[in-house]
Amino acid sequence: MLDFSKKASVRTLAMLCLAGSCAAAARAGDVHVAVAANFAAPMARIAEAFTAATGHAVKLSSGATGKFYAQIVAGAPFDMLLAADDTTPGRLVAEGHAVGSSRFTYATGRLVLWSATPGFVDEQGAVLASDRFAHLAIANPKVAPYGRAAMEVLRALGLADALAPKLVTGESIAQAFQFVATGNAELGFVALSQVIAAGPAPKAPDGVTPVPDRPAVGSWWRVPESLHAPIVQDAVLLKVGEHNPAAAALLAYLKSAPALKVIRAFGYGP
Amino acid sequence: MTAADWSAVRLTAELASLTTLVLLIVGTPLAWRLARTRSRFKPLWAALVAMPLVLPPTVLGFYLLLLMGPQGPVGQLTQTLGLGRLPFSFAGLVVASVIYSLPFVVQPLQQAFEAIPERTLEAAATLRAAPLDRFFSVALPLARPGLVTAAVLGFAHTVGEFGVVLMIGGNIPDRTRVLSVALYDHVEAMEFAAAHRLAAGMVVFALLVLVALYALNRPRHAGREAPR
Numbered sequence: 001m002l003d004f005s006k007k008a009s010v011r012t013l014a015m016l017c018l019a020g021s022c023a024a025a026a027r028a029g030d031v032h033v034a035v036a037a038n039f040a041a042p043m044a045r046i047a048e049a050f051t052a053a054t055g056h057a058v059k060l061s062s063g064a065t066g067k068f069y070a071q072i073v074a075g076a077p078f079d080m081l082l083a084a085d086d087t088t089p090g091r092l093v094a095e096g097h098a099v100g101s102s103r104f105t106y107a108t109g110r111l112v113l114w115s116a117t118p119g120f121v122d123e124q125g126a127v128l129a130s131d132r133f134a135h136l137a138i139a140n141p142k143v144a145p146y147g148r149a150a151m152e153v154l155r156a157l158g159l160a161d162a163l164a165p166k167l168v169t170g171e172s173i174a175q176a177f178q179f180v181a182t183g184n185a186e187l188g189f190v191a192l193s194q195v196i197a198a199g200p201a202p203k204a205p206d207g208v209t210p211v212p213d214r215p216a217v218g219s220w221w222r223v224p225e226s227l228h229a230p231i232v233q234d235a236v237l238l239k240v241g242e243h244n245p246a247a248a249a250l251l252a253y254l255k256s257a258p259a260l261k262v263i264r265a266f267g268y269g270p
Numbered sequence: 271m272t273a274a275d276w277s278a279v280r281l282t283a284e285l286a287s288l289t290t291l292v293l294l295i296v297g298t299p300l301a302w303r304l305a306r307t308r309s310r311f312k313p314l315w316a317a318l319v320a321m322p323l324v325l326p327p328t329v330l331g332f333y334l335l336l337l338m339g340p341q342g343p344v345g346q347l348t349q350t351l352g353l354g355r356l357p358f359s360f361a362g363l364v365v366a367s368v369i370y371s372l373p374f375v376v377q378p379l380q381q382a383f384e385a386i387p388e389r390t391l392e393a394a395a396t397l398r399a400a401p402l403d404r405f406f407s408v409a410l411p412l413a414r415p416g417l418v419t420a421a422v423l424g425f426a427h428t429v430g431e432f433g434v435v436l437m438i439g440g441n442i443p444d445r446t447r448v449l450s451v452a453l454y455d456h457v458e459a460m461e462f463a464a465a466h467r468l469a470a471g472m473v474v475f476a477l478l479v480l481v482a483l484y485a486l487n488r489p490r491h492a493g494r495e496a497p498r
Contacts, residue, residue, distance in 0.1 A: 168440030
């Protein structure tokens with residue numbers, strides 16, 4: 001008797017849960033976002049605030065923009081792409097995989113010359129012309145926007161040929177960061193957002209701290225933007241997410257003041 | 271194919287050959303010990319040899335980067351010995367490949383050694399063959415098929431290695447840009463024609479080598495020695 005009633009109550013509970021989740025699904029949706037590796041940390045913060053504000057759940061997949069392009073063309077189930085460049089979203093629009101009117105620049109990347117050793121990098125980046133290092137890490141300039149910008153900086157400084165033997169190339173900016181973080185490369189061109197994300201997390205969940213003067217770990221030179229073409233990062237709604245209200249809401253939220261605050265706090269320009 | 275691609279081919283051939291050689295030298299005594307030991311710890315040693323199979327290659331590469339880095343124990347050792355640091359060098363790739371391909375060489379050898387009956391070795395001993403002699407003139411010839419399989423697998427696995435070399439190599443032309451990394455580079459840059467050429471070359475080459483080796487590895491005089 002006792003057993004039976006227990007079973008019945010479990011069943012009722014299960015049905016209630018099912019009904020509940022159906023009701024929730026009607027109100028709030030899922031949005032699946034492909035996000036460039038350099039923007040993964042700020043996006044996680046923005047997604048959390050977005051879910052708290054709207055009830056929509058956000059699934060984040062971070063990786064290389066070029067790989068996302070191939071996956072989206074092959075029918076990957078992403079609602080939107082936050083790319084590391086502006087050419088990939090443009091190409092997706094031109095090829096009919098994305099909604100042209102939704103495309104906008106959500107951030108401009110900032111490049112830093114970073115070392116995991118404090119005091120190693122001076123504030124003018126003069127260390128680049130010294131012989132105090134054996135390896136300089138960059139992202140693959142053929143495929144990664146931050147790598148391309150790094151090569152532009154070396155050419156602008158007239159150091160590209162001299163430093164060619166010292167270059168070690170990561171397949172992405174994330175790998176370039178690992179080379180420097182583990183000390184195997186004394187120096188590397190990485191994204192400012194990565195160095196900020198590697199620092200201590202802010203105490204309050206919404207506590208957005210301004211860009212620090214010096215890195216929490218090591219030393220850096222914030223490369224003047226005059227030395228390379230801007231690293232324009234575009235977001236675009238994909239065909240899969242065209243009729244997903246949660247995706248539209250997230251795209252709008254990316255332009256809101258709380259989101260912009262997080263984007264600035266990770267060192268991105270407008 | 272471009273000169274850069276040929277350089278990657280040459281580098282890969284050098285890496286795979288050297289790695290296989292080192293693995294046979296290191297792996298043969300290791301496999302012999304594993305096959306013959308009566309130690310309680312045999313399962314532990316066997317498990318340790320299989321460990322490189324467990325970690326995803328890029329993760330294994332990341333930990334090698336930490337171990338061989340300036341703060342890592344291996345990195346500090348190589349620096350103290352005046353050898354410099356291993357990441358981003360050809361020597362580093364060899365060390366990483368030896369670790370990565372170890373189970374592929376040790377396990378076939380171990381199985382081949384385990385298949386040799388104890389009595390055969392005892393018979394050799396009664397004919398006054400010394401332990402080393404027993405190993406070289408009895409065990410090793412009997413384990414020949416295992417030896418060939420081990421060498422083929424070690425070589426092929428190193429040629430196809432990607433995650434580990436990607437992590438600790440740094441994609442340096444003529445030094446650490448091996449075939450798999452060059453191929454991946456072409457795919458990422460959407461240079462598909464160049465990628466197809468390298469991939470097709472790799473597949474055809476591997477097929478030829480494997481067919482040749484497996485043909486050589488067939489038991490000789492199989493017809494005459496077959497049990498009636």
